[in-house]
Amino acid sequence: MKASKHLITKIEGHGSIAISLDKKKARLMVKEGERFFEKLLVGRNFEDAPFIVSRICGVCPTAHTIVSIKALENALGVTPPKKAIILRKIALSAQIVQSHALHLFFLVLPDLLKTHSSLDIAVSDPEIFKVGLELKDLGDDLLDTICGRSIHPLTPVVGGFTKEPDMDDVLAIAARIPKLIKKAGEAFRIINSANLPGNARSANYLALSEKRKGIAGQSKNSNLIAFDTALGMGERNSGSKQRTIVSNVNGLDGGGYPLYDGDIMDNYGVTFPQSEYGINLPEKKLPYSKAKTSTYLKKSFMVGALPRLLISHGSLNPAAVKLFRQSTDLQKLEFDAYLNDQAQAIEIAHYLEEIQILLKEYIAAGNGKIWKKFTVDRSANRSEVRTASGPAKSSASKDAGAQSRSGAMTGAAAIEAPRGLLFNRYELDHSGRIISADIMTPTVQNLKNLEKDVEHLLRAYPGKKETQMQRDIEILIRAYDPCLTCSVH
Amino acid sequence: MPPSKKINIAIFDMTDCEGCEIRFIDLKEELNALLENINIVNWRLATDIEDPGPYDISFVEGTPLSHEEVKLLKSVRRRSKTLVALGACAHLGGVQAGIINYPSYSLKTSSKTWTEKANDRILRELANDRVSSALPKDQVSPAPLSHFVPVDIEVPGCPVDTNFLRRTVTSLIAGKHPAVRNFTVCMDCKERENDCVMLNGTLCLGPVTLGGCSAICVTEGRKCFGCYGPIKDANFDALYNTASRMGIKRREVNDALNLFMSFKRRI
Numbered sequence: 001m002k003a004s005k006h007l008i009t010k011i012e013g014h015g016s017i018a019i020s021l022d023k024k025k026a027r028l029m030v031k032e033g034e035r036f037f038e039k040l041l042v043g044r045n046f047e048d049a050p051f052i053v054s055r056i057c058g059v060c061p062t063a064h065t066i067v068s069i070k071a072l073e074n075a076l077g078v079t080p081p082k083k084a085i086i087l088r089k090i091a092l093s094a095q096i097v098q099s100h101a102l103h104l105f106f107l108v109l110p111d112l113l114k115t116h117s118s119l120d121i122a123v124s125d126p127e128i129f130k131v132g133l134e135l136k137d138l139g140d141d142l143l144d145t146i147c148g149r150s151i152h153p154l155t156p157v158v159g160g161f162t163k164e165p166d167m168d169d170v171l172a173i174a175a176r177i178p179k180l181i182k183k184a185g186e187a188f189r190i191i192n193s194a195n196l197p198g199n200a201r202s203a204n205y206l207a208l209s210e211k212r213k214g215i216a217g218q219s220k221n222s223n224l225i226a227f228d229t230a231l232g233m234g235e236r237n238s239g240s241k242q243r244t245i246v247s248n249v250n251g252l253d254g255g256g257y258p259l260y261d262g263d264i265m266d267n268y269g270v271t272f273p274q275s276e277y278g279i280n281l282p283e284k285k286l287p288y289s290k291a292k293t294s295t296y297l298k299k300s301f302m303v304g305a306l307p308r309l310l311i312s313h314g315s316l317n318p319a320a321v322k323l324f325r326q327s328t329d330l331q332k333l334e335f336d337a338y339l340n341d342q343a344q345a346i347e348i349a350h351y352l353e354e355i356q357i358l359l360k361e362y363i364a365a366g367n368g369k370i371w372k373k374f375t376v377d378r379s380a381n382r383s384e385v386r387t388a389s390g391p392a393k394s395s396a397s398k399d400a401g402a403q404s405r406s407g408a409m410t411g412a413a414a415i416e417a418p419r420g421l422l423f424n425r426y427e428l429d430h431s432g433r434i435i436s437a438d439i440m441t442p443t444v445q446n447l448k449n450l451e452k453d454v455e456h457l458l459r460a461y462p463g464k465k466e467t468q469m470q471r472d473i474e475i476l477i478r479a480y481d482p483c484l485t486c487s488v489h
Numbered sequence: 490m491p492p493s494k495k496i497n498i499a500i501f502d503m504t505d506c507e508g509c510e511i512r513f514i515d516l517k518e519e520l521n522a523l524l525e526n527i528n529i530v531n532w533r534l535a536t537d538i539e540d541p542g543p544y545d546i547s548f549v550e551g552t553p554l555s556h557e558e559v560k561l562l563k564s565v566r567r568r569s570k571t572l573v574a575l576g577a578c579a580h581l582g583g584v585q586a587g588i589i590n591y592p593s594y595s596l597k598t599s600s601k602t603w604t605e606k607a608n609d610r611i612l613r614e615l616a617n618d619r620v621s622s623a624l625p626k627d628q629v630s631p632a633p634l635s636h637f638v639p640v641d642i643e644v645p646g647c648p649v650d651t652n653f654l655r656r657t658v659t660s661l662i663a664g665k666h667p668a669v670r671n672f673t674v675c676m677d678c679k680e681r682e683n684d685c686v687m688l689n690g691t692l693c694l695g696p697v698t699l700g701g702c703s704a705i706c707v708t709e710g711r712k713c714f715g716c717y718g719p720i721k722d723a724n725f726d727a728l729y730n731t732a733s734r735m736g737i738k739r740r741e742v743n744d745a746l747n748l749f750m751s752f753k754r755r756i
Contacts, residue, residue, distance in 0.1 A: 485504075
């Protein structure tokens with residue numbers, strides 16, 4: 001009877017893994033302090049929500065901000081202008097590139113290059129370290145320009161953006177993309193050539209799908225069918241881009257590569273709407289951890305880069321397709337959490353190209369608005385006192401929609417954050433104050449599956465030395481890119 | 490400082506979003522240049538080696554929210570010549586400190602720490618293929634670091650500004666204490682030639698907030714949220730009065746102040 005505990009370093013947040021080698025059991029004990037974000041929001045004006053939830057995570061604040069805005073818009077019945085949605089997608093793509101670069105180059109590479117720290121790599125392999133910095137830089141610079149700040153964005157608000165980015169600046173930054181796509185390929189090759197233990201098993205996984213496609217195997221069944229993007233790309237109607245279905249081994253076609261729109265699709269091709277996440281993915285408190293976890297069909301599941309790739313690999317952009325073809329492991333389309341690192345490297349290339357495509361769309365959209373004016377009747381909480389010097393409040397608030405007056409408004413939304421599906425749901429009173437808030441982060445969804453993977457690893461390699469096993473487990477946990485900071489909020 | 494002697498730096502995080510420590514990576518190539526003068530000997534996000542210290546400079550971000558974290562903070566203090574509170578969480582208690590001003594908030598704190606004993610119990614149960622024991626209630630009310638230990642330098646901001654961080658790090662390497670600039674965000678706005686958002690009827694915390702941030706929020710089309718904390722002798726009464734003249738209720742001002750100034754306003 002033996003069990004041991006280790007602090008996991010090089011992940012976002014604090015946690016330890018407890019392992020019982022005899023019983024093949026693992027428990028991830030998350031030790032972040034509770035900050036009570038859902039409680040903090042209650043009673044506040046809805047405008048404060050995106051600003052506050054951003055503080056859940058400094059690695060993916062843009063994702064938290066945008067999903068919050070989207071859920072609030074659903075509650076208030078606000079439709080943002082098309083240009084604002086394109087900008088959000090660019091920001092989300094930039095966020096994913098930046099977060100993946102941070103994870104792969106600063107947290108994962110030390111394992112693969114057998115050093116203790118990314119700071120060692122800065123000295124020993126400055127070229128590789130530089131690629132990581134350049135990728136992260138690109139994401140940061142785009143977010144600085146579009147969102148006002150790379151950490152805790154400022155310009156995205158309910159209804160759109162407060163400010164239109166300087167397109168000359170944006171295009172100057174985007175000019176760095178083609179070179180970086182090549183460099184992302186080098187990163188992929190380092191990760192692809194790493195000698196990691198296999199840990200394939202059958203597991204459930206979920207990602208956004210841009211269009212409902214039904215059960216597996218019903219649609220396309222041959223390899224390499226080129227089809228027009230307009231198919232299944234939601235509001236994207238430029239239709240100029242060719243996408244290739246690389247393989248249809250498991251018959252899944254998630255539509256456009258997941259990011260902003262669509263239903264939630266599982267590994268069987270079954271979908272459910274974003275707003276129904278609460279019923280489909282119930283949350284449960286864990287006795288030994290400060291984080292909750294959620295289940296799908298009463299089982300653990302994974303969200304993130306690997307699920308997105310397994311479900312929607314047919315919609316990858318060309319450079320990412322090339323990388324995907326080089327990965328014999330991923331081509332098998334089996335679930336193996338170790339491959340999440342490879343999937344992230346492929347996604348860096350994909351989302352870099354996506355940014356280029358979205359920028360073209362943005363420019364093609366012309367001089368449209370990026371913020372939609374809307375009103376919420378605030379009479380319940382605004383003082384009637386108006387002095388001559390005080391500016392009059394917008395008189396438009398008088399004719400707020402009937403919907404706003406009729407009591408509580410509820411709205412939910414999902415997006416793909418770097419680490420996977422991120423959900424928000426809000427209930428607002430007639431004046432726009434928050435009655436209740438619910439936030440479900442990717443790591444919350446992944447925690448149970450992570451433990452299952454560690455247990456599978458323990459069973460798969462029974463004779464392995466304990467020190468080697470600990471190392472393999474730590475690399476596996478890191479591959480999940482868990483954000484324990486996000487998991488306790 | 491003779492070049493042969495590198496300065497030992499440690500970076501610690503309590504509970505928070507970790508955005509401020511990522512700002513170190515945002516220093517980019519300068520980080521490489523800095524590494525010639527400093528040794529980052531302890532940084533959980535970057536390395537699995539734990540150097541027990543002592544450290545010349547410790548950067549601590551976040552808010553201690555468990556007894557274990559308070560214990561760590563005190564031990565870091567003992568092992569550090571200079572302790573820097575990095576970012577609004579460490580400096581002010583962060584947005585999470587807002588919870589202390591909720592009327593319904595009663596913190597179910599307990600003196601029980603997540604002790605080694607509790608750890609052992611979970612491990613024992615795991616070995617017996619049974620995990621049932623509840624986590625010991627281990628919650629500490631959110632507060633700035635200075636509430637628990639003496640803090641030498643505070644780097645404000647949510648998140649910290651890269652320039653501000655750079656200046657602090659280089660000053661400290663040179664053996665200097667970076668000066669505190671005691672002016673409000675309104676000064677920054679004048680410098681950036683921003684229109685005053687208060688004139689448009691938006692409640693802005695600029696007049697009571699410590700400046701030095703280049704008024705980034707106002708410049709980007711928002712208002713000041715007060716993340717640098719209150720300026721010394723801030724005139725909150727004037728803020729309430731002005732808001733009242735603008736037709737903004739006291740509750741809204743309280744809500745705004747309760748983002749980053751919860752702790753400072755409470756005491």
